[in-house]
Amino acid sequence: MNVRETVANAAGAGKPEAPxxxxxxxxxxxxxxxxxFEFAGQATLDTAAAAAAWAIMEPGRNRELAELAVRDTGLGNADDKFRxxxxxxxxxxxxxHGKKTCGVIARDDATGIVEIARAVGVVAAITPSTNPAATPANKIVNALKCGNAVIVAPSPKGYGACEALIGFIHAQFAKAGLDPALVQMLPAPVDKAATAALMREADLVVATGSQANVRMAYASGTPAFGVGAGNVASIVTRTAxxxxxxxxxxxxKTFDNATSCSSENSVVIDEAVYDALLHELAASGGVLLDAQQKAQLQAAMWTDGKLSSRCTAKSAAQIARAAGLDEVAEVAAHTGAFLMVEESGFGAAHPFSGEKLAPVLTVYRARDFDAAAEIVRSLYAYMGAGHSVGLHTDDPDQAVTLGSTLPVARVIVNQAHCFATGGNFDNGLPFSLSMGCGTWGRNNFSDNLGFRQYLNITRVAYPITERVPELDTLLGDYFGRFGP
Known part of the structure; x- marks a missing residue:
């Protein structure tokens, strides 16, 4: 029995069948x-990555993909997907741009180490319905830049947009003389069995989407990068x-009807500015619901504890109508961009404390900054650990405090969270649509998924002058305090 079969059996999947x-x-x-392709040289790898990128960026194709994504999935809006x-x-x-991803990429004469970039092989890219063009494109460009081939397993609802994207990529490849077999997708209908078979046969799996898909990736026996659940909270302090x-x-909160896992699900407000911030949120399009309206909204958004598709990634007006809140829907249609509910609890009994994938913002009151951090900790104990936290403040040290104490891989300071956490032109995070959540989110990485995850690095070690340290140099402080 090989390693992959052993892992699959341990996961309860049984011996994998041949694909x-x-x-x-x-x-x-x-x-x-x-x-x-792997040994064609950096110029060819760069050409392939550029071809795949332009396939989605060209305005006419981009508009077609954005409208197709919304038409087929019913999620988000085309203008935001276009952007x-x-x-x-x-x-x-x-x-x-300018990154070396093949051949010798680093030399260190002091250590005698030379690093050589090597491709991983065939990448299985598992992609979600929320971004059926942007996420595949991101993974395809990264994979090609590093000399890999990629096979996409799209969500069933996102199949049409992904198929169109790959058709556009192949057209660009034809102009550049590149092999279309470098970028392929699973044939329809895509199901769990086909996706599992692809995962087993690939050299690397990069999985974005449902936690079921991420767990399947980790259990496939193939090296895998998967992302954790989102449930972003932002803290607003009295100095903001x-x-x-x-x-x-x-x-x-409103971009693409909150399809992003990086969209704020909760805002935790210092009570010194609670009412003032609610006023500003209302001025920015928020509609605060009363207790009865909140109950109606909850009944509409969750069925047997699961998010309802009739509210997911819909506009605030559509969601209000689905909840029977016609007066709210009328306001939302004209001036309201998102709905707000006040909450104080956490966990399954308080579903508004979790991820909503909708323009619905949960509002918590905190007595001070420390209490706000504890509220966020409670939120992430339920859902979203490892992802990110937002902070609006005039005290930059508070961001370091959150990064040192909360289970988060990113602290986003004074920025619109869904734009910033996946990289933006006004911060230094890498651009990505897949955010690792570290061990807190049951992931094996805590970075924004980028090209480095699509590379192997071979290290050549040359001999250097021997350097053996004295024991006291390393343990002298210990011996001085506790004795030998």
Missing amino acids: APQIAALVARARAAQQA KNYRKTLGLLRDL NLRDAAHKIAAS
């Missing part, structure tokens, strides 16, 4: 293309610029 012939043929074509497709890909190109904070929270 369907169609998937086996897909992988074989990808592997043959990749083995020639996301362009900006996320442009930012990724910025991050990749309240108008600026409200404007940024509103922009983030």
Whole structure:
């Protein structure tokens, strides 16, 4: 029994069956293309990445993909997806520009180490319905930049947009003389069995989307990068610029109808500025519901503890109508960009404390900064540990405090969270649509998923002059305090 079979059995999946012939043929074509592509040189790798990027960025194609994504999935809105497709890909190109991803990439004469970048092989890219074009494009560009082939397993709802994207990529490849087998996708209908078979046969899995898919990736026996659950909270302190904070929270909360895992689900407000911030949020389009309206909204958004598709990634007006809140819907249709509910509890009995994937913002009151941090800790104990926290403040040291004490991989300071956490042109985070959540989120990395995750590094070690330290240099302080 091989390692992959052992891992799959340990996960309760049983001995993996051979993949369907169609998937086996897909992988074989990808592997043959990749083995020639890997050693074609940096210029060819860069050309392939550029071709895939331009396939989604060109305005006509971008608009088609954005509208197709909304039509097929019913999630988000086309204008925001158009902007996301362009900006996320442009930012990724910025991050990749001039980076060496093949051959010798580093030499250190002092240590005698030479680093050589090597491709990982065939990448299985598992992608969600929330970003059926932007996320595949991001993974494809990263994979190609590093000399890999990639096979996408799209969500069933996002199949059409992904298929169109890959068609556009192949058209660009034809102009550049590149093998279309470098970028492929699973044939329809995509199901769990086909996706699992692809995961087993690939050399690397990068999984974005549901936690079920991430767990399947980790159990596949193939090296995998998967992301944790989102449930972002932002803290607003008494020193914050309240108008600026409200404007940024509103922009983030409403972008693409809150399909992003980086969209704020909760805002935790210092009680010294609680009423003032609620006023600013209302001025930015927030509609605060009373207790009865909150109960109606909860009944509409969750069925048997699960988010209802009739509210997911819909506009505030559509959600209010689904909840029977016609007066709220009328306000939301004209002036309200998002709905707000007040909450004090956490966990399954308080569903508004979790991720909502909708323009609905949960509001918590905290007596001070320390109490606000504890509220966020309680939120993440329920859902979202490891992802990110937002902070609006005039005290930069508070951000370091949160980063040192909360289970988060990113602290986003005075920014619109959904734009910032995946990289933006006004911060230094890498552009990505897949955010690692560290061990807190049951992930094996805490970075924004970037090109480094698509590379192997071979290290050549040359001999150097021996350097053996004295024992006292290393343990002298210990011996001095506690004795030998």
